[in-house]
Amino acid sequence: MKVTYPVSTLEIRNLHVSVETDGEGPREILRGVDLTVRTGETHAIMGPNGSGKSTLSYSIAGHPKYTVTEGSILLDGEDVLAMSVDARARVGIFLAMQYPVEVPGVSVSNFLRTSATAVRGEAPKLRLWVKEVKEAMATLGMDPSFADRGVNEGFSGGEKKRHEILQMTLLKPRFAILDETDSGLDVDALRVVSDGINAVRAAGNTGTLLITHYTRILRYVRPDFVHVMAGGRIVDSGGPELAATLEETGYDRYVKAEAAA
Amino acid sequence: MSVLREAGARVDATGPGFRPDRAPAGGAGRPAAGVAAPAAQVRSWDPQAHPVPTGREEAWRFTPLRPLRALINGQEPDGKIDISVSAPAGVEVEQLPTDSPRVGRVLTPADRVAAFATERATGALAVTVPAEQDLAEPVVVRLRGDGGVCYGHVVVEVGPFARATVVLDHTGTATYSGNVEVHVGHGASVAFVSLQDWEDDAIHAGAHAFSLGRDARLRVTHVTLGGRLVRLCPTVDYRGPGGDAELAGLFFTDAGQHQEHRLLVTHTERGCRSRVTYKGALQGAEAHAVWIGDVVIGPDAVGTDTYEINRNLVLTDGARADSVPNLEILTGEVVGAGHASATGRFDDEALFYLMSRGIPADEARRLVVRGFFSEVLDRVEVPALRERVLAAVDDELAAVGA
Numbered sequence: 001m002k003v004t005y006p007v008s009t010l011e012i013r014n015l016h017v018s019v020e021t022d023g024e025g026p027r028e029i030l031r032g033v034d035l036t037v038r039t040g041e042t043h044a045i046m047g048p049n050g051s052g053k054s055t056l057s058y059s060i061a062g063h064p065k066y067t068v069t070e071g072s073i074l075l076d077g078e079d080v081l082a083m084s085v086d087a088r089a090r091v092g093i094f095l096a097m098q099y100p101v102e103v104p105g106v107s108v109s110n111f112l113r114t115s116a117t118a119v120r121g122e123a124p125k126l127r128l129w130v131k132e133v134k135e136a137m138a139t140l141g142m143d144p145s146f147a148d149r150g151v152n153e154g155f156s157g158g159e160k161k162r163h164e165i166l167q168m169t170l171l172k173p174r175f176a177i178l179d180e181t182d183s184g185l186d187v188d189a190l191r192v193v194s195d196g197i198n199a200v201r202a203a204g205n206t207g208t209l210l211i212t213h214y215t216r217i218l219r220y221v222r223p224d225f226v227h228v229m230a231g232g233r234i235v236d237s238g239g240p241e242l243a244a245t246l247e248e249t250g251y252d253r254y255v256k257a258e259a260a261a
Numbered sequence: 262m263s264v265l266r267e268a269g270a271r272v273d274a275t276g277p278g279f280r281p282d283r284a285p286a287g288g289a290g291r292p293a294a295g296v297a298a299p300a301a302q303v304r305s306w307d308p309q310a311h312p313v314p315t316g317r318e319e320a321w322r323f324t325p326l327r328p329l330r331a332l333i334n335g336q337e338p339d340g341k342i343d344i345s346v347s348a349p350a351g352v353e354v355e356q357l358p359t360d361s362p363r364v365g366r367v368l369t370p371a372d373r374v375a376a377f378a379t380e381r382a383t384g385a386l387a388v389t390v391p392a393e394q395d396l397a398e399p400v401v402v403r404l405r406g407d408g409g410v411c412y413g414h415v416v417v418e419v420g421p422f423a424r425a426t427v428v429l430d431h432t433g434t435a436t437y438s439g440n441v442e443v444h445v446g447h448g449a450s451v452a453f454v455s456l457q458d459w460e461d462d463a464i465h466a467g468a469h470a471f472s473l474g475r476d477a478r479l480r481v482t483h484v485t486l487g488g489r490l491v492r493l494c495p496t497v498d499y500r501g502p503g504g505d506a507e508l509a510g511l512f513f514t515d516a517g518q519h520q521e522h523r524l525l526v527t528h529t530e531r532g533c534r535s536r537v538t539y540k541g542a543l544q545g546a547e548a549h550a551v552w553i554g555d556v557v558i559g560p561d562a563v564g565t566d567t568y569e570i571n572r573n574l575v576l577t578d579g580a581r582a583d584s585v586p587n588l589e590i591l592t593g594e595v596v597g598a599g600h601a602s603a604t605g606r607f608d609d610e611a612l613f614y615l616m617s618r619g620i621p622a623d624e625a626r627r628l629v630v631r632g633f634f635s636e637v638l639d640r641v642e643v644p645a646l647r648e649r650v651l652a653a654v655d656d657e658l659a660a661v662g663a
Contacts, residue, residue, distance in 0.1 A: 089619035105632030118619035
């Protein structure tokens with residue numbers, strides 16, 4: 001039986017974001033991003049390096065390094081920008097990071113349970129929780145001993161990405177932003193990680209923002225919409241066929257157009 | 262030559278000449294020939310044999326001397342430390358006169374403060390674990406300060422092939438100078454914990470001397486939370502081959518506190534191992550932590566394996582950590598010898614990572630600090646003590662309103 005959930009909407013309007021640079025004052029990275037994502041949809045955001053893809057991810061999650069100077073982010077009409085980083089996670093925003101951070105001495109199992117408790121609003125029942133984690137880890141091809149290691153401590157690139165998707169599986173976010181989750185993965189790992197993402201998508205209650213430089217992951221995680229970012233804006237949008245075109249032509253014409261603008 | 266070898270220790274110790282300055286001909290207790298102990302030029306039980314520190318000496322340059330003045334001058338005691346001991350059956354607990362030959366087997370004071378501690382103490386508390394005793398419960402020595410200047414001396418002797426956990430638990434307040442000597446007999450295994458859970462105005466100086474017999478194993482943990490000034494000087498020496506000593510420390514230094522741990526591990530025997538791991542968190546204005554790690558590997562100490570590390574986590578502006586590892590190697594044949602020291606700010610990226618998983622800032626901060634300390638705290642095999650330290654660390658973090 002397929003459960004239907006009410007559709008949620010993440011609405012990004014005219015988003016301008018700056019970062020502080022060393023000695024040169026603030027520099028504007030995002031220059032008016034408009035994007036609407038609904039639960040159940042998957043949007044791929046593609047673009048060359050430096051186009052602002054990661055800045056968009058971190059800005060939605062609320063990283064303090066990025067300052068929103070204009071525009072809005074609304075989740076079902078609620079002002080996301082007014083929320084603290086942890087509050088954003090609790091309303092269902094999840095960022096799978098390109099470079100997950102080490103937290104030495106904090107075990108994966110302790111971390112996952114603390115996080116699930118915070119996001120769900122109550123501590124998961126221990127017996128069910130252990131089973132849930134075990135199953136999710138098995139699906140992602142992770143050894144059970146993984147749970148005893150320190151968070152991201154000495155993890156390989158592939159292990160870090162699996163760990164991110166493990167969290168996504170357990171936290172069941174309404175909106176998941178996957179920031180270059182495909183980077184650093186070989187073809188086997190990419191398949192396993194993609195299967196994990198697809199399992200969460202299949203539940204139908206997650207809107208996915210798939211941020212990538214390459215089209216490879218889109219063969220495994222099929223997007224409904226593809227957007228091209230260049231110069232801090234979304235400069236083109238289309239269906240999956242746009243990814244195929246990009247594979248042929250690359251980003252050159254977008255970069256040149258932005259430079260000319 | 263090291264005089265206090267395991268086999269002869271008990272015999273030698275009963276005769277005169279055990280304390281070098283009382284019978285210089287004996288020569289015992291001096292660093293072995295060729296080993297220049299960097300932390301102490303003078304070693305003597307006579308307080309007047311030690312110079313009055315000016316603050317310019319290497320051993321004192323980080324220490325505020327004013328709060329220590331009473332202890333440096335050996336001011337007559339006017340305070341009191343309540344001592345209570347809980348020990349499982351089979352452990353002997355007794356009070357010795359400080360001139361007993363059983364006092365001074367392990368320690369020879371390297372400064373005036375340590376020399377006065379024993380001279381001014383009214384007696385020495387001796388805890389003896391007989392050979393081959395395997396203690397199921399820890400021996401807990403509770404020292405509760407009730408204000409004023411006081412001195413103390415604790416002797417712990419663990420016989421061959423015994424196994425014991427000994428906890429010193431300092432609470433209350435005092436201006437206290439306390440010497441501790443721990444001898445781990447041949448093949449014995451000892452876990453020793455010294456908890457400095459003083460009130461904020463306590464002053465505590467302590468020389469903690471450890472010696473290991475052949476194939477002995479020692480696990481030391483220093484946990485320093487309270488006190489206005491705490492200065493502990495742990496030393497380790499080996500009296501037979503195959504000894505294995507691990508020293509670890511956890512300190513949480515708050516505004517206005519000075520917490521100092523100065524270690525000296527002297528390898529004179531073959532095939533011994535030492536590990537030193539001290540970790541501190543600092544917060545608040547004028548919080549000052551000092552860690553000195555001296556390791557000397559003598560010319561005869563072939564096959565030594567040693568590593569020492571100090572890591573400090575600076576949580577706020579205005580705190581200061583001094584960290585100085587020193588390694589002196591006088592033999593070409595070591596298994597391993599290394600040291601590391603790192604003092605860093607709280608990792609904001611780790612905080613962001615945890616918060617982005619829904620974990621509120623204060624809880625995330627607690628997780629990071631607990632994780633930082635876990636390497637040290639996980640070694641404390643007394644669950645109630647571990648919980649108490651964790652709770653104290655949480656309180657410290659809450660106090661700053663993180």
